[in-house]
Amino acid sequence: MSQPNPSELAVLKHLWSSGPQSAREVHDAVGPGQAWKASTTRTIINRLEDKGWVVRRDVHGLAVYDAALDRTRTLGGLVRHFARQVLDMSGPLPAALFAESPHLSDAELDDLDAIINAAETQDSEGEA
Amino acid sequence: MSQPNPSELAVLKHLWSSGPQSAREVHDAVGPGQAWKASTTRTIINRLEDKGWVVRRDVHGLAVYDAALDRTRTLGGLVRHFARQVLDMSGPLPAALFAESPHLSDAELDDLDAIINAAETQDSEGEA
DNA sequence: ACGAATGCGTTACATATGTAACGAACAGGC
DNA sequence: GCCTGTTCGTTACATATGTAACGCATTCGT
The missing domain is CATH 1.10.10.10 (Winged helix-like DNA-binding domain superfamily/Winged helix DNA-binding domain)
Structure with missing residues (x-):
């Protein structure tokens, strides 16, 4: 990713x-x-x-x-990576807690939730 | 830091x-x-x-x-740095966000709150 | 038409990080 | 006492990242 x-x-x-x-x-x-x-x-x-x-x-x-990169996907990927690799969080991550970031609009926060969680597809996992 | x-x-x-x-x-x-x-x-x-x-x-x-590094201070520093540099969050950060991390006990979460926020002393700021 | 400013390609070099081998010294088993 | 496994210091090398200069081509003002 x-x-x-x-x-x-x-x-x-x-x-x-x-x-x-x-x-x-x-x-x-x-x-x-x-x-x-x-x-x-x-x-x-x-x-x-x-x-x-x-x-x-x-x-x-x-x-x-x-x-060329999608903002939400990219930030979501960084957040997921950080949470998993640094904090060893494994379960679903609450996207709402990032509502503070001026980089994410309300609409994007919705996507973020999906991305952060469901999309285990392009971080460590589905890399292939 | x-x-x-x-x-x-x-x-x-x-x-x-x-x-x-x-x-x-x-x-x-x-x-x-x-x-x-x-x-x-x-x-x-x-x-x-x-x-x-x-x-x-x-x-x-x-x-x-x-x-030789304190776990809470170190993790807190990484969290603060990530929130500020990557997500551009500027206000106080909710420590509860990290309650999920198996690396932080309840007691440490209290310290974390203080560290993440008050201690702007050893990240970008008080570096000197 | 000429000089100054600007845009862009190319090249460079230091430090950080990932990743590891090699060889000497030492400790135990037999 | 010798072979073997283990520890540890030393050294190495590739890629990533930070940071930037240099020189050529072009453009714009006068």
Whole structure:
């Protein structure tokens, strides 16, 4: 399953909330917070593209990137992984407790519940 | 703050639940689950020792290791970090969320609440 | 038309992490 | 006393991640 690292996640989160962005736009938004130089931001974006986690579109000669991963699935996967691997929780996880996250809308919380639990299909398990 | 990586955490969790153990004992317990060769288990233990996260004691010539990190503080730190960095939760976090974890006793859950929240002292903040 | 700014591909290098072998030393069994 | 299993220190190497510079091509302002 797609487990973006912290740097990649920072970029993805921006794309999720702001939609398709150019490298410069991404940098202006997340660069400062990460204390990245522009070239670093670009490297992260390139690696995301290599992994197929963002798609690149050419808009009048300018590269614009868009998240290729689904926000809820990705966050849900990270949550499930954390709960299982770090806290050794095995049963169903209560998604409602993540309602605090500004990254998840009410609608998404519904999906999250399903994803966190039912979908044992793309974490440790159904990897094949 | 102490943020053990997944491998290190696997070893620490075993030491926390089983108490001081020899390298062999640790390996017999966590090696299979991690699909580690004995030498790999030893490497992880050595790195933990280098970081001062386990202490080594000599028992009649045999090295016995014990966790030097507090279980609740460590887990709490990981939880706080995850909630803040991954889910961008900023307010107080409900410790009850982790009641499911077999790694935390009821008594520890009380501490956890305090640690997760009040102790912004050793994550991103008071690092100095 | 020319210089400055910008976008982008390429390349680099350090540290962290995963994963493990090798060899010396020592302890017991026979 | 010798073979064997065990312990432990040392060393190694690949991949992942953090972090960034460099140089070329292009564009835009003047």
